[in-house]
Amino acid sequence: MISSDSHEVSQLNELKIDLDAISVIAHYNGNSDIIMDEQMPIFGGYAGGVEETAIVDIATHINAFVMSNASWHLDGPVHIRWGSTNTRETLMIAGWTCATISEFTDMLSGNQYYPCAGPCTEMCLLEASAQSMTDTASGREILSGVAAAKGVVQDKTTGMEARMMGEVARATAGMDIGEVNKIIDGVVKLYENDYAKAPQGKTFQECYDVKTITPTDEYVSVYDGARKKLEELGLVF
């Protein structure tokens, strides 16, 4: 890695750190590296509810710059039951935290994507879209993902999910906030009753021609289907 790559150090849940991380920060500072301070506050964890977790998330953001001398903070409010960043509650935490940090500071902030569903499913793409809209409209500087299938199944992520994250961000940038909130609500309603039975999707090898790194016709068709649903809800690509 070179200095202009993001060098990661992670805080612990909630408002905790270990001394190994402090030594890592000293190493990064010594090399003038870009420092990415990461932490994913847990909704339903030690802090509890939506607003309480957002309060801790604000404190965590600020600590990234006090303790870690961060260049940017990588956020990722996650649901304790579903292990997802795309639930109604975690989107609210992310949206309010980022908008508040954007309004009152010059701190730079990113957010991580952990949908329940796996690649080559509409649900996965819609989950990523709801978060991309939330992040883009609330002033987030970096969108980081997508760790499909909650980021826990081998080879179940592909470039197509990141394409959707980017295309939705492009479409959302500059939109009226009231309209954004209305569309996000519509998107979340499409998948929020399905967390327990989220489709697991396919592996990278099943989604792409591995030699040419080209997505299958099936995945392109699924992608088009998700995009059409977003357009029906009012998003203009």
Place this chain on the structure above:
Amino acid sequence: MTYSRSMDCYEFYDRAKKGEKMTQDDWDLMTIPMKSMELKQKYGIDFKNQFVPTDKDMMGNLFKAGFEMLLECGIYCTDTKRIVKYTEDEIWNAINNVQKKFVLGTGRDSVTVKKRKVGSKRKPIVQGGPTGSPISEEMFMPVHMSYALEKEVDTIVNGVMMTVRGKPPIPKSPYEILAAKTETRLIKQAAAMAGRPGMGI
């Protein structure tokens, strides 16, 4: 109170050796839930089911609550079982002196990360990748190349290689070091094969 010098990792380490003692359970199960609940009530924070806020007064209250959370609680060090506290001025000193922009990557593949605002018309930077997801050794380069080939993607975030030379990268083993080095090299190679050798990771 005026700070004697700006907070840094060295000062943090020193404070982690002599701060107030507390058990981790007390921190996790008492300090964090009690203080966050107290601050929610003190500032009357209610998101009213909005995803992206429009109420600037409520956002102001949320900022005050978060600031106070850090000021009054501090940070718990799990190794020393002690609390590191900051002064108000130390926190503001950090907030007021953040990097306002920076560059990820090199050459024509580099991108500048700079401040956005609520409702900003500029698209955010897209850091595409598996974000810590487990990736097989065989698929590691093709998976990352699938992101580098997407024009919507500006930089790469890595997955975790599940084996290196067929062995699991057990923590604190030489395989862990080999895996970390190999991940970086393969991602750089994947970006280069996608025609974007200067992509930041």
